[in-house]
Amino acid sequence: MxxxxxxxxxxxxxxxxxxxxxxxxxxxxxxxxxxxxxxxxxxxxxxxGGKDEIAAEILTHIDKWFVLHLFEPLEKNEPQAAITHMWQEVDAYFQSGQRICLIGAFALDETRDRFAATIRQYFIRWMEALSAALVRAGIAPEEANRMSEETVAGIQGGLVLSRALSDETFFGRTLENLSQRISTAISATNGSH
The missing domain is CATH 1.10.10.60 (Homeodomain-like)
Known part of the structure; x- marks a missing residue:
């Protein structure tokens, strides 16, 4: 119907x-x-414009969601609260690892060439926003950049492995481990001042 x-x-x-x-x-x-x-x-x-236009609109829709719920809070809000908020939003958005990252999936196939700039900007903005929050939380810029890259890569890898292993708990464990790593680094930095 x-x-x-x-x-x-x-x-x-x-x-x-x-x-x-x-x-x-x-x-x-x-x-x-x-x-x-x-x-x-x-x-x-x-x-x-058919399927290409649909895909472009989907990417724009996803990007707007991430800007509103993750990137802007990481860029503007109190850093530790924004990072905690990021873990919650990521877990909810990806339904605890049961929902794939469509932008990540598009990055892996021929679609990447059609939407390269949009895909690239999504990941860059996420890493830069997280890095900025980490710097405001006291982490040195080089370390913040490294941690943000590892975190976004870890989230994406966690999504893939959660589905590949059919393990609904894997993504949650991944987020917990990444969160703990960042919390420990922030605590160590703030404790040394």
């Missing part, structure tokens, strides 16, 4: 889950319509 959707923002979450499940290459327009209940006419009404 065809689903009635009135606004483009209503469509984005529906098509995003299809891309999460099938990847860019697997998400044909016919599979998108079958899995969302949207007609092809509705899809082309909202996305006249």
């Amino acid at each position: 065809t689903r009635t959707v009135f606004e483009k923002p209503d469509v984005i979450p529906l098509v995003t889950e299809v891309f999460r499940e099938l990847g860019y290459e697997g998400a044909s327009m016919s599979k998108i319509t079958a899995r969302t209940g949207l007609s092809k006419g509705s899809l082309y009404h909202f996305f006249p």
Whole structure:
């Protein structure tokens, strides 16, 4: 049965889950319509550029969520509270490791070339925002950069391994270990002053 959707923002979450499940290459327009209940006419009404436009809109939607919920708090809020908030938001967004990082998945296949700038900027902004919070928390800039790179890489790796191992607890353990490492570094830095 065809689903009635009135606004483009209503469509984005529906098509995003299809891309999460099938990847860019697997998400044909016919599979998108079958899995969302949207007609092809509705899809082309909202996305006249087809699948590439849908993917670009999804990436923009995800990026806006991360800017609002992670990047800006890390850049502007009290650093330790913002970092604690990051762990909570990451765990919730990725559903404790049961939801893939679509931007990370796009970075791994041919899609990367289509959306290279958007994908690259997402990861750079995350690492820079976390690094800035770590510096404000007292970590030296070089160490903050290294820690932020390792943290984002660890989160992405945790997502992959959680799904690969079919272990629903793996991602939570990964976040806990990364969180502990950062807390220990901040405590050590603040204790030495």
